[in-house]
Amino acid sequence: METKTKKRVLVTKSDQDAHEVSVRYLTQLLRDKGMEVIFTRYSIIDEVVKTAMEEDVDVIALSFYSSGLQYDTARLMELLKEQGLKDEIKVVIGGTISEGEKKELIKIGVDEVFMPGVGTLLDVVERVNA
């Protein structure tokens, strides 16, 4: 296929959490790199998989500040697996995540985990684009 599609990235977070200044900044950085960024807030994590399929994205970038990390990530990976998308879509997660939780996330198939104080948003952009 000689398709020349732009990388499509779904950047998303829970709609209950208002901590999103840096998430929105990230969307701008990704756009400036030439990617097509779909930014959503989900009320239920299941929406993310539906959105990812409809928008045919290459990457899902999920941000957590305070709440729902364990349940939402486990459910996301489970649904991606169910849809046969686990190997097709890169999953990048950032937020207040501990080292122990990072290991757990990697174990369930998350591709990249960004913890507080580790790297910058520019590093995230690089990993998303990789």
Place this chain on the structure above:
Amino acid sequence: MKAKQSIEDLVKELLGGSVRAAGRLITLVEANDSLVPDIMKLIYPHSGNAYVIGFTGAPGAGKSTLVGKLAKLLDSKGKKVAIIAIDPSSPFTGGALLGDRIRMMEDVGIKQNVFIRSLGSRGEMGGLSEATYRVANVLDAFGKEFIFVETVGTGQAEIEVTKLADSVIVVLSPGMGDEIQTLKAGTMEIGDIFVLNKADQAGAESISASIQTALHWAAKHGERMPTLVKTVAIKEQGIEDLWKELELHRAYLIESGQLKIRREKRIRMEVCKLMEDKLARHFNKFTCESPDFEQGIKEVSTDNKNPCQQAEILLETFMSFLKQGDSEK
């Protein structure tokens, strides 16, 4: 990495109701992939059933919310709805922030069957409407009965998109300051239904009166006069009225034969575009690969030949190149 799948398989999955296949095929047809003719060949027999509604209007009028609420209403009536949301791309990087989806998601979350797809306008004039047309075809084949196309509604490219719609809805809101300019700037001619959203705000009465006046001279030649519906989308007020008005317009289009005329126009546009694309592809090939072309250019620069004459001669060569190419195929 996305798995490579044959288009036959993808289309089979699409017809079987796979959201994932629909998403993937849209990416292919939107990008004007070389597979487009093959994809369209497979899809075309399954399309032609959907009714396409275009939404346009200045930013801030509440289009996305309105679209979301209408989709929610139709979904609750058991209709199958898809939304194509078009956002501008950055002219510099080509990247885009496709943000309209977020406003619709509030209403059209996981519970509904509404399919939403965001498209970047790629910052170019034209081309967008053809891509949107193909995307609509995929969604049509996917079994969607109503396809909403929402544009940012500021540029010519966006207005172009409405040409592929059966009904065009122009969304206005009070207090946008330049409402009268909006009415004069060409939007009045394209609308079949005008929606005054945020109709509970100050100034709604006066703008409503000026729209009513403007509607008299906004009627398209030989068509019925456009109508005005007042809504407060955020409070879900007037959405049912808008739906009734849409049904009336649809009935009118069918009875008057206008629907057929509009769709013919749309087909004309698509066919012309396909021809143009094919021609362009051959032309590119000719200019890049043909030794005759290279020779011709050289003659202009070294032998001081007249470029106009030379162009005529090369065009003749191109025509035979074209025939040759076709017969080879």
Place this chain on the structure above:
Amino acid sequence: MFNDDTLKKQQILEEQLMAAMKAMPAEAVPPPPPPVSNWSGIKLKPSYSPADIKDIGFQEIGIPGNFPFVRSNYPFHYQVEPMHMNQGYGFATTEETRQRREFLQQLGSRSQGGLVTAVMTLDLPTQRGLDPDNPAARGKVGECGCSFSTLDDFSEYFDGLDITKLFTALLAIDNALPINALFAAYIRDRRKENWADMWNLPCNLFHHQQFWDAAGYPPKTALKMSTELIKWHIDNMPRSCPGAFDGYNLGESGAPPAMEVAFAMAHTIAAIEECQKVGLDPNIVAAKYLGHPHACMNFFEEVAKLRATRRLWAKIMAQRFGCTSPDALRHKIVIAQTAGTELTAQEIYNNIIRITVMTMAGMMADIEGMWVVSYDEAISIPTEQAVKVCVRTYQILQEETDLPHVTDPLGGSYYVEWLTSEMEKEILKIMDEMDKRGGYLKCWESGWIRGQVQDAAFKRFKKLESGEAIKIGVNKYRIEETDPEANIYRRPIEVEEKAIERVRRYKANRNQEKVKAALEQVRIAAIKVDKEWPGSGGVLMPALVEAASAGATAGEMSKIMQENLGYGYFSG
């Protein structure tokens, strides 16, 4: 401010200095310092002199405790009443929350009049009006806050506590009306006590939508919600502070100090005007407002901002609203909150120094109280260790240093008085800009406010990326080291299961007919607020209190309000 003689003397000194510099060989003259602006965009000179404040009339500065209160609301202050410690906390279990409250008491944390602070953060589902059994609450119940939805939850947390000795605030955001209705019903019906004895801060933050790009009530409805909350508290809980002059959330979202005050002030003016529509006296409403500003690392800019806010408030309340009561003219800054955005996840102990600087700015501006955040804010819900440092920060500044001995110690400083006036001008400039753009509500609706805040935030990010703005240990002097592992608080998963179980049981064991009837009254009241405003002002809160009393959950009440009042609004 100064007589001509003083100004003349100063001019002579400056001329002598210039002449001396000219006489020096060129290479001996130090290079001029690079130009500096503060975050609000005000250009700063290397030093200040009487000439810079000669045009500020003495009545603009006055004495502490006198109009326009720029120097302080009181003639003496920290000498007799230490700064109040109004830090919030909240855990998934009542047990942990009680432990934290007792720990704070043990450390000596105290709020006004020696009250015990019960500023409780609620979990995200509660803030949005979702009961624990709502599918959208899955995975989030009790994480980073308490879950409140029923009278039983109030019993769990408040039974056995003397409500007259608590300074309560339940951070319920969009759910503030139902939560405070439940609170009131709990006090009246279960405790059989008088809610007038409570000191409550009912979380009036309905305006958050203007700078958070999250769904909320539409602007006009937000003002009505604010009015409902204010009116009910004025009528029923005279000691409460139902008005919030909220700069903190603006600051955290990215607004520089002057912008923060301008938007908070514009909102407050609109909110007081809305209260006037339902017949409330601005003298009473303005007195019920508490200041909740942001405190960032620019020490002098913050001091000047806080002083300017007080002066501007006094003038606006007097001139625009004709307030005469001293209580209305005094802007009481009860909860200045140190900036979470200034803290770093790297080398987290450096945050203690940052917090100290921010807390000192509050003290130097003579404010009433602060929420000093903990050094681990960037990575976690505060640990006991971190909270201890918070309380000690107030105590050390108050009791080990000479900071509290003199009220407004920076008053009269050429620089501080000049900067206070410049900040005031800058705030007014932004407010004028809003007027030019069709007024505050227009600016909210069009997304202009959010755009301004976001642009400022992005500018700040860019500066941090380029190194123009500095974070020690992050973008400067960075060394690679493994920081101690962040101790991120996660509530045990059973908490959520128990909460779901509890709310289900609550819903099953109540008089369903009574609940239905009471919720119908809420629906009628919500429609009235929507359609018959301002005539209907004050009908919603009483209906909610009765619904709460009948056994309705916060989620059920919120749902009716959201359906009838247009929840889900986005500006722009």
